[in-house]
Amino acid sequence: MCQKFTQISTFLKILQISKILELNSKLLYCISLKFSIFRRYPYRLPYKYNFKNSLDMKTYKMSKDRFPEFIEKIKTKGQLYGPVKGNGKYSFEEIEKFEDLDFDYQRTVIGPKKFLTPPRYQTLRYDKSGQTDVFVSDETQIVIGVHPCDIHGIKILDRLFLGNIKDPYYEKRRNNLIIIGHSCLPDENCICQSTGTDMVEDGFDLFFTELADHYLVWVGSDKGLSIAIENEDILTEEISEEEIQEYVRWQQKRSEMFKSEIPSFKYLADIIHLNYDSKVWDQFGEKCLSCGTCSLVCPTCNCFNVEDRISMNTEDGFRERILDSCTLPCYSMVAGGHDFRPDRTSRLKLYYTHKLKEYIGRWGQPSCVGCGRCVTYCPVDINVITVSKALYEEVCENQEVCE
Amino acid sequence: MAITTREGDHSYVTQPAKILAMKDLTEDTRYFKFKFLDESIVEENYKPGQFAIMSLPGVGEAVFSISSPPTRTDFIEFGVRKVGSFTEALFKLKVGDLVHLRGPYGDGFNMESLRGRDLIIISGGLGAIPLRSVLLYVEDRREEFNQVFFLNGARSPADMLYREDIIAMAQRGIIESHLSVDKDDTGEWPYHEGVVTTLFPKITDRVVSEKTTAIICGPPIMYKYVIQELLKLKIPKDQILMTLERRMKCGQGHCGHCAIGGRYTCLEGPVFTFYDVQHIKELI
Ligand SMILES: Cc1cc2nc3c(=O)[nH]c(=O)nc-3n(C[C@H](O)[C@H](O)[C@H](O)COP(=O)(O)OP(=O)(O)OC[C@H]3O[C@@H](n4cnc5c(N)ncnc54)[C@H](O)[C@@H]3O)c2cc1C
Ligand code: SF4
Ligand code: SF4
Ligand code: FES
Numbered sequence: 001m002c003q004k005f006t007q008i009s010t011f012l013k014i015l016q017i018s019k020i021l022e023l024n025s026k027l028l029y030c031i032s033l034k035f036s037i038f039r040r041y042p043y044r045l046p047y048k049y050n051f052k053n054s055l056d057m058k059t060y061k062m063s064k065d066r067f068p069e070f071i072e073k074i075k076t077k078g079q080l081y082g083p084v085k086g087n088g089k090y091s092f093e094e095i096e097k098f099e100d101l102d103f104d105y106q107r108t109v110i111g112p113k114k115f116l117t118p119p120r121y122q123t124l125r126y127d128k129s130g131q132t133d134v135f136v137s138d139e140t141q142i143v144i145g146v147h148p149c150d151i152h153g154i155k156i157l158d159r160l161f162l163g164n165i166k167d168p169y170y171e172k173r174r175n176n177l178i179i180i181g182h183s184c185l186p187d188e189n190c191i192c193q194s195t196g197t198d199m200v201e202d203g204f205d206l207f208f209t210e211l212a213d214h215y216l217v218w219v220g221s222d223k224g225l226s227i228a229i230e231n232e233d234i235l236t237e238e239i240s241e242e243e244i245q246e247y248v249r250w251q252q253k254r255s256e257m258f259k260s261e262i263p264s265f266k267y268l269a270d271i272i273h274l275n276y277d278s279k280v281w282d283q284f285g286e287k288c289l290s291c292g293t294c295s296l297v298c299p300t301c302n303c304f305n306v307e308d309r310i311s312m313n314t315e316d317g318f319r320e321r322i323l324d325s326c327t328l329p330c331y332s333m334v335a336g337g338h339d340f341r342p343d344r345t346s347r348l349k350l351y352y353t354h355k356l357k358e359y360i361g362r363w364g365q366p367s368c369v370g371c372g373r374c375v376t377y378c379p380v381d382i383n384v385i386t387v388s389k390a391l392y393e394e395v396c397e398n399q400e401v402c403e
Numbered sequence: 404m405a406i407t408t409r410e411g412d413h414s415y416v417t418q419p420a421k422i423l424a425m426k427d428l429t430e431d432t433r434y435f436k437f438k439f440l441d442e443s444i445v446e447e448n449y450k451p452g453q454f455a456i457m458s459l460p461g462v463g464e465a466v467f468s469i470s471s472p473p474t475r476t477d478f479i480e481f482g483v484r485k486v487g488s489f490t491e492a493l494f495k496l497k498v499g500d501l502v503h504l505r506g507p508y509g510d511g512f513n514m515e516s517l518r519g520r521d522l523i524i525i526s527g528g529l530g531a532i533p534l535r536s537v538l539l540y541v542e543d544r545r546e547e548f549n550q551v552f553f554l555n556g557a558r559s560p561a562d563m564l565y566r567e568d569i570i571a572m573a574q575r576g577i578i579e580s581h582l583s584v585d586k587d588d589t590g591e592w593p594y595h596e597g598v599v600t601t602l603f604p605k606i607t608d609r610v611v612s613e614k615t616t617a618i619i620c621g622p623p624i625m626y627k628y629v630i631q632e633l634l635k636l637k638i639p640k641d642q643i644l645m646t647l648e649r650r651m652k653c654g655q656g657h658c659g660h661c662a663i664g665g666r667y668t669c670l671e672g673p674v675f676t677f678y679d680v681q682h683i684k685e686l687i
Contacts, residue, residue: 126460126461160656165655165656166414167657168413302657303658303659304659305658306463306658308460308461308463319463324658326659331650332649333650334649338622340649357665358664358665362665
């Protein structure tokens with residue numbers, strides 16, 4: 001089985017290379033040719049075909065010492081946020097000056113979803129005289145330092161919130177957001193190589209890959225292109241053969257640094273299906289604290305509650321949306337007290353089946369982007385790695401499909 | 404699409420509606436009739452089985468099935484059971500007071516596709532509220548349907564919704580109705596006693612399985628037993644239509660609460676065919 005998998009992905013890689021050859025862009029060609037040898041991701045192909053900008057995707061180079069200048073300039077476009085260290089953890093915070101930024105990080109506690117679907121925000125205000133909509137401000141927000149997994153997370157949220165029925169709050173925040181990505185190196189909790197979200201080709205406006213003395217700056221949107229053009233004095237399109245080599249070596253080094261993986265990620269949907277009634281779920285359910293941390297930190301968890309609050313004077317109040325979690329009690333309770341998921345096991349099962357199986361049915365791709373936040377933050381070690389490993393072992397034991 | 408959303412409005416805009424009339428149906432369930440303040444909103448663009456979301460500033464939002472049929476415009480009706488904070492606040496309102504509505508949401512019963520068919524409509528408890536929309540649709544377009552059976556179950560005689568209306572419809576030959584209560588505590592109940600499935604023998608010999616569509620709405624526990632009876636009558640699985648209740652916060656497929664397996668009840672439901680959901684493990 002596993003051998004077959006490798007064959008298929010090799011075939012896909014060849015296809016992919018030939019597609020890139022067609023594009024005839026020197027840089028993409030060189031990089032992909034070398035790269036595809038160690039790219040392991042079979043889902044990649046469809047994106048390539050859909051990739052609108054690939055023909056005119058521009059790539060620039062920027063010397064590292066010009067970066068502060070870039071930050072100063074980009075700040076004039078709106079409120080800038082970026083990774084900042086505090087309390088031993090990283091988070092996206094308001095940036096006053098270049099020195100606040102710290103790009104040497106693996107993951108923030110909460111991802112950039114907080115700019116698009118904040119954990120708590122008002123939608124309506126009312127008083128005795130009537131009600132008024134509270135809408136999203138027109139301010140442009142710029143978030144810099146976003147890693148590939150989090151950009152994939154935003155793409156997954158986009159699909160949900162900007163589908164047939166558009167969420168007006170998300171839509172406005174999304175239109176007002178400029179996303180500037182930044183390259184990263186994995187730690188032992190990163191599993192984006194398994195989920196195939198270790199690289200991005202769209203979903204950002206600009207993306208900075210950090211090499212020894214300079215950045216390669218990829219343009220991913222029209223917005224990004226106009227920023228690049230405004231900054232042409234500090235960006236150059238001249239990238240030498242040697243620098244391409246350096247980039248390829250850097251990618252190679254990065255891809256070899258991954259230490260963790262999700263076993264058989266490709267078959268996980270089937271494995272979950274076969275294990276629906278497995279005792280593994282009860283074991284995890286027994287341990288789970290129903291604390292909701294996993295949903296708070298997961299870049300693709302977006303469930304929300306709606307609540308009304310009245311002020312102390314009982315004269316006025318507001319309605320707000322609050323991030324919710326399917327692992328919390330009462331998530332599925334209806335009027336009259338009937339609860340469709342009364343125990344932690346059934347709620348945990350919803351969390352993982354919805355993410356890893358049902359999303360594939362609905363959107364063709366799971367909603368785990370391998371950021372490793374659940375691995376880092378679940379207090380009792382319930383996360384995509386432990387859950388999928390336990391389920392995988394169940395199948396191996398019972399069905400003898402794995403050697 | 405939506406009756407309350409107009410060109411240029413975003414999907415959470417609500418429309419104020421005035422209470423025209425109210426009436427107690429049972430001790431804790433009340434009938435409400437509303438009229439939109441904006442005269443340009445025509446209340447006909449929905450299917451029976453669809454629901455609306457009602458908002459009371461300061462209290463919150465709650466989901467209610469539209470209980471009037473799209474064949475009767477100029478007003479919109481609901482039936483509400485008092486169970487908690489929102490419904491208590493709603494029960495305190497008076498005729499002329501305002502609520503805010505958005506919708507309709509979900510996928511309802513596609514009545515046009517049922518033309519020429521026999522219907523078995525099975526209701527338990529509050530299930531009669533959304534099914535009232537189906538029954539009144541049948542009343543207004545009786546010529547479109549063949550035989551129509553209505554099996555209605557309630558806990559006790561005092562809990563039976565719309566009893567007089569149902570009997571009047573039956574007397575006019577619009578439906579053949581069979582009423583049942585789980586337990587007759589009054590000693591004066593003139594009809595059947597027993598759970599709703601015990602009504603099936605009254606219609607079995609007249610059911611033509613290939614011509615029949617069954618429509619079910621009731622408490623979660625009822626579905627299993629009713630579906631067993633319908634399968635015994637050889638009603639095809641895709642002709643068993645059922646509405647499912649789930650917690651709902653948005654009605655637009657975004658808040659996640661109504662998920663069953665990979666489906667969002669607020670988008671693909673609340674009406675499902677049994678065929679569609681038979682393999683979903685979290686069904687009931
Ligand atoms: C598709 C659908 C159709 C419905 N049709 C009707 C109807 O026609 N008549 C009727 O009386 N009731 C109906 N309900 C149930 C109705 O939504 C609840 O009775 C109502 O939300 C209870 O609110 P409460 O604040 O009074 O109760 P509480 O118990 O105080 O509610 C507490 C919280 O739970 C939420 N909640 C509780 N039950 C539900 C639920 N079933 N769905 C969504 N949120 C819930 C409420 O929004 C609130 O935030 C329907 C529900 C659904 C999903
Ligand atoms: S899985 Fe872990 S993080 Fe999630 S609710 Fe349970 S204990 Fe909390
Ligand atoms: S499930 Fe865990 S690893 Fe996957 S995206 Fe969510 S937090 Fe990250
Ligand atoms: S009610 Fe929010 S997703 Fe269905």
